[in-house]
Amino acid sequence: MRAAALYTAAGSLLLTTLAAAPAGSAPRSPAPPEASGTAVAVARAAVRGVEFGPCDGAGQDLPGRMECGTVRVPLDYARPGGRQIELAVSRVRATQRDPGNSKHKVPRQGALVFNPGGPGASGFHFPLVGRLPEWKRIAAAYDLVGYAPRGVGRSAPLSCRDPKDVFKGPTQAPTHPSESYKRERIAQAKAYARGCAERSGDALRHYHSLNNARDLDVLRAALGEERLTFLGSSYGTYFGALYATLFPSHVRRMVFDSAVNPDPAQIWYRNNLAQSAAFEERWTEVKEWIARHHGVYGLGETEQAVQRSYDRARARLAAEPAGGKAGPGQLQNLFLQAGYYDDYWPGRAHALSAYLKGDPQPLVDLAAPRREAAAEAENASAVYTAVECNDAPWPTQWEVWDRDNTRLARVAPFETWDNVWMNLPCAYWAAPRQQPLDVRTGPGELPPTLILAAERDAAAPYEGALELHRRLSGSVLVTERDAGTHGIVGGPNACVNGHVEAYLLEGRVPGRRAACAPHPEPEPRAAR
Structure with missing residues (x-):
């Protein structure tokens, strides 16, 4: 009986969604099967909702008021009645208390759904950020919702090797x-x-970005939200932009943090070429910072001298890995991470310095793979x-x-x-390829959206934010000047966080473009 009721509700919504055009208008082209399949899945999810409860399994050790549940989505949206998979979802309810005045109750604004990027990253633990000072005002107004996208973690996990x-x-x-x-x-x-x-x-x-965007709409419906409030970082900005293109009327507010270039010609081969070029510039910045602190690390007073120190370490590790675990590949990965986040610079510099001075342990501690x-x-x-x-x-x-x-x-x-x-x-690759969607919205299709970018981000080069800004009509771009951290929401830049709070809490945006001064560089220290 329950299944029949769900399908009846789904069918009613589908008929409404795909209703014939008014008399006298031009006939519409047939909707692709994935569009009608998404409508069916959305209707079912709206009826089922999410049965949140205590976290078990992978979530059983999570602290506080975290709740866990699942949302069912079709594996193949062209066949919504076929195989279903479950996405793991987490939530912390809005506190509804202003952190500046614990007696002041704030109005609840619905769910804020987050994706951290990847592809392959999980946002399942995101709701716990509400404990951090930078997030408390947002956590007061919003239910913080995280989830593991299809294929990730407990959400129909993919595997390619042992x-x-x-x-x-x-x-x-x-x-x-x-x-x-x-x-x-x-x-x-x-x-x-x-x-x-x-x-x-x-x-x-069936594991691709268009289905990730469709899953997001099913999740929106399951949460009982008429329109989506979404924060996507890195790759999350790409399928968030696909969502905005596919479902513009379902958008309430969207924050795109460290935007990927959505130009179909860039997906994904050329984006990776652009990323490799940008990381060279970022690596130079890391070396210049280390050189400025030669007195602390002793790795060289110029960028070129630091490179020579790094090359000496690579050669030595190639001959004899540190602790039998860390070779040149592990060293390279360690400093690649420093290209993402400048708060890693002091610890990485210390590890390199200690290794060249005869102490490999800091390098092993940071770089060695964890089984x-x-x-x-x-x-x-x-x-x-x-x-x-x-x-x-x-x-x-x-x-x-x-x-x-x-x-x-x-x-x-x-x-x-x-x-x-x-x-x-x-x-x-053996599986069929998608053709990238032309991300684009016209005037009035979307409410204002907020795009955030660090000017020297290597993982998502700045041109990507400019391109997304051009393609999403009415979007606003906030740039952190002379900075390169990947992912800047909730970080150390009060100006950036202020724009995000004003937008999410009040719907306020600056002009079409705004700029923030860079956050301070990290202080040199012997260990992170």
Whole structure:
């Protein structure tokens, strides 16, 4: 009986959604099956809701008032009555108390849904940020809602290989790889792509950004929200932009933090080339900061001298990994993370300095892979690969990858080839590819949306924020000048946080563009 009632409600909404055009108007082209399937799934979710309760399993150790539940979505939106998968959802209710005046009750503004990016990252623990001072005013007004997107964590998890094979030991990371090394990595990429196909079968094709956007609308309906309030970071800005294009009338407020370039021609091969080029500039900034603090770290008084110190460490680690666990690949990854977040700079610089002075332990502590994290890392990598490979066409000839990245590595050696190896399975992908949606909204289609970007962000280069701003009519761009941290909401910049609070709490936005001075650089210290 319950199933029949759900399908009846879904059918009623679907008929309303797909009603014939008024007499005398031009006939509409038939809606694609995914559109009608989304309407069915949304209607079912609106009836079912989310049965939140105590967190169990992976969430049982979460503190405070965190609640957990699930939302069912179709694996394939073209067949909404077919296989369903469950997305893990979490929530902390709005406190409804102004942190500046605990006696002052604030009006509840609904649910704020968050996605941290990836692809492959989980927002399941997001509601706990309400405990931080920077989030307390937002947490007073909004139910903070996190979830694990399809494929991630407990949400119909994807896997491409045995997690035991993830961390096999120290790795190399040549900035100018030999032909034999390239052949080795090509073989690994082919094997990885085969593993993804073998482990997931036909289901693999349904893990992509368009379905992530559709899932978001189902989640909105399940939460009982007529319109969505959403905060997406990094990759979350991309499928958030897809959502705004597909469902503009369902948007209440949207914050795009560290925006990805949504131009269909950039998804995803060219975006990765742009990212590799940007990381070279960011790596130079890291070295310049270390050089300014030569008195603390002793790694060189110029950027070039710091590079020589780094190269000495790479050569030594190639000959003998630190603690038998950290090789050049682990060192490179450690400083790649520093390119994302400048609060990592002091700890990374200290580890490099200590290693060159004969103490490898700080480097081992930071860089050595953690076996207990292997399953999570394997899952995140599988989702990242599946989504990016499924989202768009990729070059299928190695010669194209080799030509483009050999040229780029001459001027940007730091991250170029590492980025290639991460994405190369897409050259040998078996599942069908999507054609990227042309992200675009016209005047009046969307309420004002807020785009945030650090001017020197390497993971999501600034051009992406400018492009998204051009494509979303009525959007407002807030730039943190002369800064490069990836993800700036809730960080140390009070100006940025003020714009976010004004927008989420009051709907206020600055002019079409606004700027914030950079947050202070980190202070040098011996350990993080």
